[in-house]
Amino acid sequence: MTSPAPPPLPAPFDDAFRAAPHARYDTLREDAPVHRVALPDGSPVWLVMRDADVRAGLADPRLSVDKTHARGGYTGFSLPPALDANLLNLDRDDHLRLRRLVSHGFTARRIDALRDRVRAVVDRLADRLADALGRRGEDADLVRDFALPLPLTVIGDLLAVPEPERGDFARWIRMMLAPESPAQVAEAVGAVHGYLRRLVAQRRGHGGDDLLSALIRARDEHDRLSEDELCSLAFLLLGAGIDNVQHTLGAGTLALLRHPEQLAALAADPDALLPGAVEEMLRYAHPNLTAIRRFPTEPVEYGGVRVPAGDTVLLALASANRDPLRHASPHRFDIRRSGAGDHLALGQGVHYCLGAPLARMQLTVALETLLRRFPGMRPAVPPDRLPWQTSFRAHALTRLPVEVGAPSRTERAAPTVIE
Numbered sequence: 001m002t003s004p005a006p007p008p009l010p011a012p013f014d015d016a017f018r019a020a021p022h023a024r025y026d027t028l029r030e031d032a033p034v035h036r037v038a039l040p041d042g043s044p045v046w047l048v049m050r051d052a053d054v055r056a057g058l059a060d061p062r063l064s065v066d067k068t069h070a071r072g073g074y075t076g077f078s079l080p081p082a083l084d085a086n087l088l089n090l091d092r093d094d095h096l097r098l099r100r101l102v103s104h105g106f107t108a109r110r111i112d113a114l115r116d117r118v119r120a121v122v123d124r125l126a127d128r129l130a131d132a133l134g135r136r137g138e139d140a141d142l143v144r145d146f147a148l149p150l151p152l153t154v155i156g157d158l159l160a161v162p163e164p165e166r167g168d169f170a171r172w173i174r175m176m177l178a179p180e181s182p183a184q185v186a187e188a189v190g191a192v193h194g195y196l197r198r199l200v201a202q203r204r205g206h207g208g209d210d211l212l213s214a215l216i217r218a219r220d221e222h223d224r225l226s227e228d229e230l231c232s233l234a235f236l237l238l239g240a241g242i243d244n245v246q247h248t249l250g251a252g253t254l255a256l257l258r259h260p261e262q263l264a265a266l267a268a269d270p271d272a273l274l275p276g277a278v279e280e281m282l283r284y285a286h287p288n289l290t291a292i293r294r295f296p297t298e299p300v301e302y303g304g305v306r307v308p309a310g311d312t313v314l315l316a317l318a319s320a321n322r323d324p325l326r327h328a329s330p331h332r333f334d335i336r337r338s339g340a341g342d343h344l345a346l347g348q349g350v351h352y353c354l355g356a357p358l359a360r361m362q363l364t365v366a367l368e369t370l371l372r373r374f375p376g377m378r379p380a381v382p383p384d385r386l387p388w389q390t391s392f393r394a395h396a397l398t399r400l401p402v403e404v405g406a407p408s409r410t411e412r413a414a415p416t417v418i419e
Contacts, residue, residue: 011038018390021289022331025049025319033303039392043074045293045312046305051323051344053302054291054315058348063294063313065351066091070295071310077176077185080193086232087354088292095350101218101225102233103354105158105211111357114154118362121153122369130373133404139380142400147249148242150366154358155241159234160210161199169195173239178389178396192239196231211237237355244287245359247396248345249366252281254386254400255333256367257378262335267371277335278363283321283343284333287396291315291347317344318395376404 012035017024028035029049037047048054057063065088067075087098104110125146132140148170156166168191175188200216207213212234218224225233256263256277266273294313299306307313321343322330328338346353353359370377379386380401387398 011040011042013037013040013392017392018388021390021395022318022322025289025316025322029316029319029323032305034305034307039074041074043312044072045074045314046307047290048302048313048315049319049323050303051320051326054317054320054344055348057294057302057313057315058291058344058351060300061092062297062300064091064297065089065292065294067295069297069310070312071308073312074293074314075312076293077189079189081228082197082231083189083193083235084232085226085228086236087351088236098225098229098233099354101215102211102237105214106354106356106358108357111361114158114358115361115365117157118150118154118365119369121150122365125149126369126373129402133374133402139401140403142253142402143246143250143398146366146370147253147400148246150249150362151242151245154245154362155238158210158241158358159212159237160203160208161212161238165195165199169238170242173243176239177243177394178391192235193231196234200231200234240353241355241358243396244353245362247287247394248281248285248359249363250400251285251287251395251397252363253367253370254379254397255281255285256335257402258383259333260378262333266335266367267375270368270371273335274364274368276337276340277367278360279340279343280333280335280337281363281367282345282360283327283337283340286318286321286345287394288345289316289318289393289395291317292351314392317347320344374402374404377402378404 012024012028028047033048033050033053035047035049036044038044048057067089087095087102090098129140129142129145132145152166152170155161156163161169172188172191172195175184176192179185179188199212203213203216204220207216215225215230215233219227219230256266262277266277291314294315296307296309296311296313298309300313301307320326324330326342346356346359380403386400389396389398
């Protein structure tokens, strides 16, 4: 029996949500499989909570990411065409065409070829972190000194972005995803738009074997994508490639440090336990709370709730990843979890994360280096003093001061936490 569309609930994305998003998701998921809620700007959306329904939605061709199917509600950022024509906004043939153009940059062979470069970057960042740990009176911040510059450097190298310009791009992406005011979003969008147009213009005729140069050749020599699609792909690769790895590494390392018995087990047998630890970090600590918004091209039904065509649907990835119907003791961080890769942090179906192999490789190399170089690492401040940036889209750790030394008795017995 299909339920009628309820009026939107009062916005659930309040201060209590920002303080503990997973706890609020637990309540929503237990109350109903699908909720019609209001976003902070008042836009009505359908929030799909349970793992089975989220999986079904990710694989459902009737759920389009193309904003032309929207009939009111949330549509995402207002972007110029040069940033909007990316894989997250395209369906079927256009999506497949662009995905094929860029996928050669993320094949298993190319990722293996990048491993030595990534290891060199990680070693250099570990040296920076060691220097900070050795200086008295100065915080060593795992996010600032290690987690942020790693993907910034790797993706910057992949696209041959000049090093002095990478920091500005990362700052603009942070302003877009977690603005302090609406004006910051417009400022960041304008800055990113202008920068990518200049970068493409500078690279034309002077390219090398980097991924951006290959895309420019596909545009100029073979007419396989438009100019807007070219800039939009660069925007997506840089933005998503930096943000997700940074935040998974920061929050995932925090989870590991708060479970010292698992940290000790991982350090004792990294070859056996590292793959599972990386998957558990992705399930437990990935920053994205929802997948990209979708719009039904015809009425659809999830959990017995009918969603009209054109409404906005948000698939709650983080809720699915902690659904007890799929994951036993879902709020327990467990590097030995059975079926460790059975999560939705990187999506599923045709929109599965293109950079997943590169993300996993970076997390693996970073984690094995931290274990080897800093065996006594621990958080330098209590958990309730750590700053997070949280919106209905994402939950991201912004600083992680660390120190080295033997953990206290309390830390050895750290309880399970819902972060």
